[in-house]
Amino acid sequence: xxxxxxxxxxxxxxxxxxxxxxxxxxxxxxxxxxxxxxxxxxxxxxxxxxxxxxxxxxxxxxxxxxxxxxxxxxxxxxxxxxxxxxxxxxxxxxxxxxxxxxxxxxxxxxxxxxxxxxxxxxxxxxxxxxxxxxxxxxxxxxxxxxxxxxxxxxxxxxxxxxxxxxxxxxxxxxxxxxxxxxxxxxxxxxxxxxxxxxxxxxxxxxxxxxxxxxxxxxxxxxxxxxxxxxxxxxxxxxxxxxxxxxxxxxxxxxxxxxxxxxxxxxxxxxxxxxxxxxxxxxxxxxxxxxxxxxxxxxxxxxxxxxxxxxxxxxxxxxxxxxxxxxxxxxxxxxxxxxxxxxxxxxxxxxxxxxxxxxxxxxxxxxxxxxxxxxxxxxxxxxxxxxxxxxxxxxxxxxxxxxxxxxxxxxxxxxxxxxxxxxxxxxxxxxxxxxxxxxxxxxxxxxxxxxxxxxxxxxxxxxxxxxxxxxxxxxxxxxxxxxxxxxxxxxxxxxxxxxxxxxxxxxxxxxxxxxxxxxxxxxxxx
Amino acid sequence: xxxxxxxxxxxxxxxxxxxxxxxxxxxxxxxxxxxxxxxxxxxxxxxxxxxxxxxxxxxxxxxxxxxxxxxxxxxxxxxxxxxxxxxxxxxxxxxxxxxxxxxxxxxxxxxxxx
Numbered sequence: 001x002x003x004x005x006x007x008x009x010x011x012x013x014x015x016x017x018x019x020x021x022x023x024x025x026x027x028x029x030x031x032x033x034x035x036x037x038x039x040x041x042x043x044x045x046x047x048x049x050x051x052x053x054x055x056x057x058x059x060x061x062x063x064x065x066x067x068x069x070x071x072x073x074x075x076x077x078x079x080x081x082x083x084x085x086x087x088x089x090x091x092x093x094x095x096x097x098x099x100x101x102x103x104x105x106x107x108x109x110x111x112x113x114x115x116x117x118x119x120x121x122x123x124x125x126x127x128x129x130x131x132x133x134x135x136x137x138x139x140x141x142x143x144x145x146x147x148x149x150x151x152x153x154x155x156x157x158x159x160x161x162x163x164x165x166x167x168x169x170x171x172x173x174x175x176x177x178x179x180x181x182x183x184x185x186x187x188x189x190x191x192x193x194x195x196x197x198x199x200x201x202x203x204x205x206x207x208x209x210x211x212x213x214x215x216x217x218x219x220x221x222x223x224x225x226x227x228x229x230x231x232x233x234x235x236x237x238x239x240x241x242x243x244x245x246x247x248x249x250x251x252x253x254x255x256x257x258x259x260x261x262x263x264x265x266x267x268x269x270x271x272x273x274x275x276x277x278x279x280x281x282x283x284x285x286x287x288x289x290x291x292x293x294x295x296x297x298x299x300x301x302x303x304x305x306x307x308x309x310x311x312x313x314x315x316x317x318x319x320x321x322x323x324x325x326x327x328x329x330x331x332x333x334x335x336x337x338x339x340x341x342x343x344x345x346x347x348x349x350x351x352x353x354x355x356x357x358x359x360x361x362x363x364x365x366x367x368x369x370x371x372x373x374x375x376x377x378x379x380x381x382x383x384x385x386x387x388x389x390x391x392x393x394x395x396x397x398x399x400x401x402x403x404x405x406x407x408x409x410x411x412x413x414x415x416x417x418x419x420x421x422x423x424x425x426x427x428x429x430x431x432x433x434x435x436x437x438x439x440x441x442x443x444x445x446x447x448x449x450x451x452x453x454x455x456x457x458x459x460x461x462x463x464x465x466x467x468x469x470x471x472x473x474x475x476x477x478x479x480x481x482x483x484x485x486x487x488x489x490x491x492x493x494x495x496x497x498x499x500x501x502x503x504x505x506x507x508x509x510x511x512x513x514x515x516x517x518x519x520x521x522x523x524x525x
Numbered sequence: 526x527x528x529x530x531x532x533x534x535x536x537x538x539x540x541x542x543x544x545x546x547x548x549x550x551x552x553x554x555x556x557x558x559x560x561x562x563x564x565x566x567x568x569x570x571x572x573x574x575x576x577x578x579x580x581x582x583x584x585x586x587x588x589x590x591x592x593x594x595x596x597x598x599x600x601x602x603x604x605x606x607x608x609x610x611x612x613x614x615x616x617x618x619x620x621x622x623x624x625x626x627x628x629x630x631x632x633x634x635x636x637x638x639x
Binding site: 216233236514 | 535536537539540545548549556559560564567568570571572574576578579582588591593594597600605607612615616620623626630631
């Protein structure tokens, strides 16, 4: 690891920050309307938004995490990426277009269209904030962990400072650039990430004369587990737990609030469809790259070297870059990995801020009676608050096992959000009672089961290794909480009376969602 | 949305109209089987990986390619295929059928005088 050159790493990363900041300031408007700030005036094309979705979705966990998992555990790392990809079909077929046709800025807009506005908005906003919080803290803590590896810093103080820098940059991007600036950051990052991974993939394939079998042979030879890396079982040993994780991954994506919000940055449902199609191709191709890179790192660097490196499994991709192209390529890949975190946290921050300002402040506290400009002002203040919370959370969680936070974010999205979205789009009888039962039930069940799981207590790797209140045996709550939330939606609906205007509202939402009549158009500048 | 919104008023009529019913059921007929298909196919994959890892470990002849690897890559292929299938259908068929209904609704809205 002595070949790491922090200076080159910092220069490349500094260049990324300078370029993105320049763009963010250029596209920003001081007096942005809600449409501008939350949805970029709905001015992005389907292709641009598709690239931005890939930028939002391919977090450092996807890149460093999956490469590392494949390098060390082989096939089981690959399993993970499949769930992340297939999940996009739920978004494409069931959610993206219908949602684009009925909402304005947030998931709560869609639900409160036909359900009772205030309680449903509150529940949806709380679920949104919960998902964003878990995801943000995980990303921030991950950023801290990466520093030791990428920049050569060590110790708690250096890590804490890095987390604070990431948080401050995130605040600047979002406050200044709003959704438009944030989207450009995602686009630039996605292009860099996919291009960087693509170049490395080509080099690896070139080294084995484009013979994938040869690559596998070398990876098997280099691994202490030998042929076991070619089949499942090295990382996930409990099949029920794995099924639970698989469910949360495949059903969680289409309920992730920062993904849902991206559908509003395009002018029409047709463009929303195009953006998901672009996203699926980009994300799919990227995961195929990680398959080559993961086995490449296993073959060329070796699982033992990777495990012993600072940063552990996360070091696989940067170490492979070092082996392939020396310190310069490693600097580029490391800077891209860092930029990845920055773009993802910016996307989460604007989503959380929108949800608070639009759903809680404007619609619930002010009951829709807001001065022009006041809502965006609140959103900007919220970004600062969220940034500070994320920095503190990231610093506190920096030595924790953060993978569970991401799994929790997906499980909450799949249990609290997805059932209600699906029901309100497709089930005519669905009502406010069902929505509240499903959202609160899913959210509470998820968090409770995680608290009672071995992730939190009872094992050496738990957050509280000395205590043991792990009654629930699985690390991921999805297999219980997702079906539960779907059932609660039905029970709650059947037990409560529909409102007087149920039929009219339902008809209006259904006609709008299927035909696009009255959908929000792109704003004129 | 205020009660006097013309789109709201026209919605009940539109929802009951045979054109809209046809549009909605065409959508459901296309989407529901595809959704069931990819979810079952994905769950089957996860279940085999979890409960029958030995099957996935089977190697093809002398090569290092395993059945599990092929199943995994098949998930990629099916995802891309469903994506193309849906977007072709939606661009060619669904948009064509939905467009006149949208215009009808928005015309009525304008005639109703906002």
